Amino acid sequence: MFKYIISGCSAIILTACGGGSSSSGDFLETGIFVDSPVNGLYYKTQTQSGYTDSKGNFLYKNGESITFYLGNLALGQAIARSMMTPLTLTNDNDINNISIKARNILRLLQTLDSNASDHSQIILDERLRDLNISDLNLESEADLTTLLSRAEAKTAKNYVLKDAQSAEDDFIKYYNYVVSTTTTTAVTDSALNLSACQACHGQNFEKSALNKSKIVANMSKDNVTKALLGYKYGTYGGDMAGVMKGQVSRYSDTELRNSGLGK
Numbered sequence: 561m562f563k564y565i566i567s568g569c570s571a572i573i574l575t576a577c578g579g580g581s582s583s584s585g586d587f588l589e590t591g592i593f594v595d596s597p598v599n600g601l602y603y604k605t606q607t608q609s610g611y612t613d614s615k616g617n618f619l620y621k622n623g624e625s626i627t628f629y630l631g632n633l634a635l636g637q638a639i640a641r642s643m644m645t646p647l648t649l650t651n652d653n654d655i656n657n658i659s660i661k662a663r664n665i666l667r668l669l670q671t672l673d674s675n676a677s678d679h680s681q682i683i684l685d686e687r688l689r690d691l692n693i694s695d696l697n698l699e700s701e702a703d704l705t706t707l708l709s710r711a712e713a714k715t716a717k718n719y720v721l722k723d724a725q726s727a728e729d730d731f732i733k734y735y736n737y738v739v740s741t742t743t744t745t746a747v748t749d750s751a752l753n754l755s756a757c758q759a760c761h762g763q764n765f766e767k768s769a770l771n772k773s774k775i776v777a778n779m780s781k782d783n784v785t786k787a788l789l790g791y792k793y794g795t796y797g798g799d800m801a802g803v804m805k806g807q808v809s810r811y812s813d814t815e816l817r818n819s820g821l822g823k
């Protein structure tokens with residue numbers, strides 16, 4: 561019904577892009593770390609290490625695990641993929657119910673941003689690279705305060721810890737923005753921006769989004785329409801209906817009826 565132009569291997573598709581071609585692991589892949597994109601975060605895989613660059617990019621080989629560090633404190637470890645966030649590192653799988661640790665990482669990165677007035681990118685001051693904070697617990701509010709005072713000693717700046725709600729809101733906004741501007745371009749009759757959906761539902765809507773949704777590609781067209789309108793009007797869905805409401809409420813009913821999705 562709708563076809564995609566796969567323009568090379570976009571660095572940011574959540575599905576294993578180009579997977580299979582590199583089972584030997586020789587191929588270097590580029591991923592992006594997003595709170596909004598973070599510059600200057602240390603990472604280490606079995607074969608690669610360095611700081612995320614000005615686009616938030618890091619390098620890895622297929623199948624490697626990756627650890628991200630703030631100063632000498634490991635934020636978390638996970639299998640490397642093309643788009644990673646604090647939630648990937650803490651194994652969070654519900655964007656509406658973010659764990660304390662993931663939420664505190666979001667708050668810290670946004671607080672330490674050298675250019676906090678521009679939320680579209682987070683730049684970590686190079687002087688934070690040797691921050692000695694491995695004794696601190698990211699789930700403790702008191703430890704966050706200690707961490708910031710040690711950071712202040714390095715940079716001579718004054719940090720005010722961002723509150724949880726606005727940190728989460730900013731993360732979700734920039735996460736969606738990054739996903740919608742960099743995934744594969746969808747060519748379709750639909751007025752919906754389907755590329756914004758692929759991060760969760762898969763390139764061809766073949767995945768269970770966040771392990772919660774049905775596989776949309778297998779649903780009937782009627783049922784897809786019913787679901788999309790239902791999310792908009794709050795009459796359909798499970799625990800995570802709120803995520804979908806955010807995705808569909810800006811579209812007209814006609815646009816939602818003509819999504820072109822389902823069979």
Ligand code: HEC
Pocket residue numbers: 655752753754756757758759760761769770772773774775776784787788796797798799800801803804807808819821
């Ligand atoms: C941030 C992740 C995310 C994005 C982006 C997203 N979805 Fe979903 N979608 C979900 C989740 C989670 C559910 C299941 C929600 C529930 O009912 O609990 C879902 C459910 C659905 C369903 C119904 C499936 C079912 O389980 O009944 C359809 C259809 C759907 N989405 C289409 C879309 C379309 C079209 C877009 C883009 C405009 C989109 N989604 C964007 C996460 C996402």
